[in-house]
Amino acid sequence: MEAIILAGGRAERLGEAAAGRPKALVSVGGKPLAAYQMALLTRAGVERVIVSCAVGQGGSFSRELDGLGAEIVPVEEPEPLGRGGGIRFAASARAEQGDVFALNGDELLDVDLGALLEQHRASGAAATVTVTQPFSPFGVVELGEDDFVTGFDESARVPYWVSCGVYVLGEEALVRFPDLGDHETSTFPELAAEGRLGAFRHEGLWLTVNTPKDLRRAEEYVSAHPEWP
Numbered sequence: 001m002e003a004i005i006l007a008g009g010r011a012e013r014l015g016e017a018a019a020g021r022p023k024a025l026v027s028v029g030g031k032p033l034a035a036y037q038m039a040l041l042t043r044a045g046v047e048r049v050i051v052s053c054a055v056g057q058g059g060s061f062s063r064e065l066d067g068l069g070a071e072i073v074p075v076e077e078p079e080p081l082g083r084g085g086g087i088r089f090a091a092s093a094r095a096e097q098g099d100v101f102a103l104n105g106d107e108l109l110d111v112d113l114g115a116l117l118e119q120h121r122a123s124g125a126a127a128t129v130t131v132t133q134p135f136s137p138f139g140v141v142e143l144g145e146d147d148f149v150t151g152f153d154e155s156a157r158v159p160y161w162v163s164c165g166v167y168v169l170g171e172e173a174l175v176r177f178p179d180l181g182d183h184e185t186s187t188f189p190e191l192a193a194e195g196r197l198g199a200f201r202h203e204g205l206w207l208t209v210n211t212p213k214d215l216r217r218a219e220e221y222v223s224a225h226p227e228w229p
Contacts, residue, residue: 001117002048003041004090005034005072006083006165007061007105010054014212015076024055024105025064026215028221031210032064034105039229042069044113046101050075052090084183091174100174104165108218109227116200120168125198126191127173129154130166132202133157161199164206170195 009023019026022036034051041049048071051061058074065072075090087102094100099112099120111130120128140156141149164185173196176187191197209218222228 001046002094003046003101004050004052004087005037005103005105006086007034007051007053008086009106010076025060028218034065035068035069036108036229037103037105038065038068040113046070048095050090050093052086078186082181084178085180088177088179097171098186099168099170100166102169106209108205109164109201110205117168119200120198123198126196128168128198130164130200130202131161132164132206164202
């Protein structure tokens with residue numbers, strides 16, 4: 001089994017907190033952020049990880065992710081290709097055809113990749129996207145029928161499903177990915193209209209790391225869960 005990690009982010013919004021590193025290599029709990037994705041992937045039986053990164057960064061990923069249980073294959077984009085273009089370009093470096101995991105390199109999550117793959121193959125979908133209901137960024141006010149406040153919930157989830165950026169992609173989907181641009185605004189809507197896009201529901205951890213505040217939250221989570229992952 002192979003996987004693709006999208007790691008072309010430049011960490012511009014992280015500012016000095018990134019210490020000049022690509023976002024996927026920013027330190028969280030003393031480890032590169034992408035090391036946590038590596039742990040999930042190797043646990044799911046992945047033996048070869050293709051890292052889609054910017055020009056000149058391949059060596060950094062090889063060094064930082066070496067020895068984590070899988071072969072690291074950096075693929076440097078000749079120019080920014082977008083998420084869909086990055087996945088398609090990286091997929092050309094696969095050693096074998098067939099299903100492949102693809103995920104963002106700037107998130108902390110605990111998706112059960114084995115269960116995701118099992119559902120994907122059982123459903124016969126061209127691709128399966130992991131979805132979650134994120135926590136509301138605001139406290140939720142609960143109202144009664146007479147418009148009197150009945151309570152407050154500081155940990156409510158939004159009532160909609162959003163993509164976690166974790167997929168299983170089959171050949172049928174990969175050949176339709178754009179050379180340049182985002183698959184979630186092109187390939188995935190097309191597959192959904194054809195009834196060929198599956199969804200895997202995830203209710204566990206999902207932390208995106210885009211800002212210094214996000215980085216602090218990630219550090220706090222890892223510190224509070226030293227056994228993870």
